[in-house]
Amino acid sequence: MDSLSLFCTGALLAGGLYWFVCVLGPAEQKVPDFVDTFYNLVTDIYEWGWGQSFHFSPSIPGKSHRDATRLHEEMAVDLIDVKPGDRILDVGCGVGGPMRAIAAHSRAKVVGITINDYQVNRARMHNKKAGLDSLCEVVCGNFLEMPFQDNSFDGAYSIEATCHAPKLEDVYAEVFRVLKPGSLYVSYEWVTTEKYRADNPEHVEVIQGIERGDALPGLRSYSDIAEAAKKVGFEIVKEKDLAKPPSLPWWTRLKMGRIAYWRNHILVIVLAAIGIAPKGTVDVHDMLFKTADYLTRGGDSGIFSPMHMILLRKPKEAPSKS
Secondary structure: OOHHHHHHHHHHHHHHHHHHHHOOOOHHHOOOHHHHHHHHHHHHHHHHHOOOOOOOOOEOOOOOHHHHHHHHHHHHHHHOOOOOOOEEEEEOOOOOHHHHHHHHHHOOEEEEEEOOHHHHHHHHHHHHHOOOOOOEEEEEOOOOOOOOOOOOEEEEEEEOOHHHOOOHHHHHHHHHHHEEEEEEEEEEEEEEOOOOOOOOHHHHHHHHHHHHHOOOOOOEEHHHHHHHHHHOOOEEEEEEEOOOOOOEOOOHHHHHOHHHHHHHHHHHHHHHHOOOOOOOHHHHHHHHHHHHHHHHHHHHHOOEEEEEEEEEEOOOOOOOOO
C-alpha cells in the first residue's frame, strides 16, 4: 500500500471511529451491525500495520512476531485433534491469516465465516495467492446464525473473535449445533482476569477503554466462559489462560509501536494544520494510541487477557432427559 492510499484509508478510519466514539454511544448498542462497519474501516489498517492475523500471541524468544503468531494458531488446531481431509470451522475468520496457517499445518479443509463482506473478498484473494484455496473456503455470515447444516463439522476454533458476540452462549450454541457429536472446539477468549476489581477506578478505565476502542459489547470475566459453554451442552476438556507465566508478554509489540505512533502523530498534526486531514483526525489518531495503551496496561497489570483458552467437546450422545 503506497503512502497516499494508506493516508486515505486512515482518513476513512478516522472519520468512522470519530462517529463510533463521539456519536453512536455505548458499545453494546452497536453490535452486530457496527462490527461490520468497524471492520470495513479498519481491515486495511490492521493488515498494513499488524499482518493478516488479527490477534495477539505470546512472545517467543528467538522467534519473530510472524512465527510466534503461526505457532499460536497451529496450537489451536493441534488441540482439536483433526486429521487431513477433516472439515473444520473458523468462527470469525477475518481475512484468513489463521485459516491459512491451520490449513497448511493440518491439511484439513477449513471453512471460515466472517460478517464482513470486504474481509471475505480479501481472504479469498489471500487464499488463492497462497495456493490454499482448495483447502480454505470463506463464507459471509453472522456467527450467531450460521448458514451450515447441523452436525456438519469435524472440529472448530475461534481466535479472539467471539468477544464481539453480545451473548457468548448464543455463538457457542451455534458452534455446538454444527459440530458432529464427539468433536472438539477451542476458543481463545478476551476476558477480565481474577486480578480485575470492579471497584478499582483505574481497572474500570482500562477495561472500558478496551471495550470502546475495539467495538466490543462488554468484556466477560474469565469465570463466565465455562459456564456459557456448559449452558449450551458442551463438556469442558481444558481451560487455561495462555497469557500467564511462563508465557512472555503478548503486549510487547504494542509498546514497540510507540515510536511509530509519535512519528505518524506529527504527520497527522501537520496535515490537519494545512487542511488536508479531515476534522477530528488528530483526536481519533490519539484515541487509537490510547486504545493500544489500554491494551498494554491491561496486559501489564494482569487484569486483561486476550487468550483465555477453553477446549470443549460436543458429547457423543445427547444427555438423557429425566
